[in-house]
Amino acid sequence: MGLPADPRSSPASVGTTAESGLIPDLVARIPWPRWALAATAAAAGTLLVAGLLCALCCCCRRSRRRKPRAREAVGLGSARGSTTAHLVQPDVDDVEPSPGGGQQWGRLQLSLEYDFGSQEIRVGLKQAVDLKAGDPGGTADPYACVSLSTQAGHGHETKVHHGTLCPVFDETCSFRVPPAELPQTALRVRVLDFRRFPEPEPLGELSLPLGTMDLRHVLEVWHRLGPPGTAEAEQTSELCFSLRYVPSSGRLTVAVLEARGLRPGPAESYVKVQLVLNQRKWKRRKTSARRNTAAPYFNEAFVFLVPFSQIQNLDLVLAVWSRSPRFRAEPVGKVMLGSRASGQPLQHWADMLAHARQPIARWHRLRPAREVDQALALQSRRRPPLPLPGS
Structure with missing residues (x-):
């Protein structure tokens, strides 16, 4: 009689033992103690989890930053427009359209102050916005000329601001006008596009009768520019x-x-x-x-x-x-x-x-x-x- 077959020697049992002992065999072949292997595995897992968390945080931060920047840009633009309209000229939208038809020639901010002691009127040229483009590129090189109707040949020219339709002049000039001549005097402002040759191109004009304005206080308001030729032309040499x-x-x-x-x-x-x-x-x-x-x-x-x-x-x-x-x-x-x-x-x-x-x-x-x-x-x-x- 033969000896009974050992169940561990069957093919099925041999395959199962080999599969279940693959990882322990690999671990047994590494000449490290078990505590060192466990520490290495834990460190590797920690680094992997930390890397995944960092990647997720970076993606979240980028998406959060992009959205507030866009909202902030829109908010600043709207705030600037509302601040300028309400503080400088609240009813700027209610002003009647300029005599140039539907075409806009821009606006000019001026300040007027009359000194009755020295009999001088001080004209402050602050800034201009929304000027007409002087060249096909959509820009201009504007500067302003200020004069009085009663003083032909005497005026003030600002410096040239290159490549802009919203120049900030920030210049002041003065004219001596006796109080008796104020009702017959008109302030004329011309905005020109600088050209080297042959001559500058007009971008807009403004004429303000001083007799209709209360010069006892400092005035600082916005005015709409009209098309060239609306102000009375003066003979200049x-x-x-x-x-x-x-x-x-x-x-x-x-x-x-x-x-x-x-x-x-x-x-x-x-x-x-x-x-x-x-x-x-x-x-x-x-x-x-x-x-x-x-x-x-x-x-x-x-x-x-x-x-x-x-x-x-x-x-x-x-x-x-x-x-x-x-x-x-x-x-x-x-x-x-x-x-x-x-x-x-x-x-x-x-x-x-x-x-x-x-x-x-x-x-x-x-x-x-x-x-x-x-x-x-x-x-x-x-x-x-x-x-x-x-x-």
């Missing part, structure tokens, strides 16, 4: 010339091109070009005369040698003179350029220095000769007297 400077050789070329808006009649006009160095007269030249025309064409160039070390102390003055057969020559107006200038003349001077060796041409409005002379503040060439002996 202008001069067009180009500047070119070469720093290496110190050659300053002034080309007098043409003038317009001069007095018509039997008179002859010419232009004087003068250099002022350190508030003292230095060099001067003169064009030939043109007769019987209100828009003379000169096209004459003058070359001056100005070292680069002296260019910052130099003032360039161009004066248009008119001489009639019965009267002596009188200055029609002057233009001063240099580091002490302001407005468009200062911008022209800066462009000449920034674009060396290139002629920069531009139209300039002539200012009263007395006003330019006061701005120059020329010093006398006379030497001071020698001190007396014993003094």
Whole structure:
């Protein structure tokens, strides 16, 4: 009789034992104690769980950050619009549309203050919004010109703000107006798009009769700009010339091109070009005369040698003179350029220095000769007297 078969030797029992003993066999082959294996497994599991939690937290934070940023941007924009409308001009939406039809020409913020003691009115140009684009690119280079209807040829020009339809001027100018002339005086503001040549393009105009405003208090309101030509046009005299400077050789070329808006009649006009160095007269030249025309064409160039070390102390003055057969020559107006200038003349001077060796041409409005002379503040060439002996 044979011995009974061992149940552990059957194929089924052998396969089950092999499968159940696979992991223990692998663990038994690792020459580590059981406590070290348990600690390693626990650390690996902890790191895996921590990595998954970190990934979930990062995803949640990104989604939460994106949503509040978008909401905050919308909220700030709406808050700014409501604040400006309610604090500066609550009924800005109730103002009647401008006479330019359905097209909008933008708005301008002004402040007016009249000093009865000095008889001066102070005009503060704050800012402008929603201006008309001056070029196909959808932008403009705006600046503003302020003048009074009773003071032809006298005005103020702000600096040019490049590439914007909402410039912040933040400039103040003053005009002397006696109280008796206030009812007949109108404040005119023109917003222009800066152009190097041939002339600036108007972006909008504004005319405010001072007689209808209560100037006993400081006024700061928004005004709608009208289309160019709505304000009464005033006869202004202008001069067009180009500047070119070469720093290496110190050659300053002034080309007098043409003038317009001069007095018509039997008179002859010419232009004087003068250099002022350190508030003292230095060099001067003169064009030939043109007769019987209100828009003379000169096209004459003058070359001056100005070292680069002296260019910052130099003032360039161009004066248009008119001489009639019965009267002596009188200055029609002057233009001063240099580091002490302001407005468009200062911008022209800066462009000449920034674009060396290139002629920069531009139209300039002539200012009263007395006003330019006061701005120059020329010093006398006379030497001071020698001190007396014993003094």
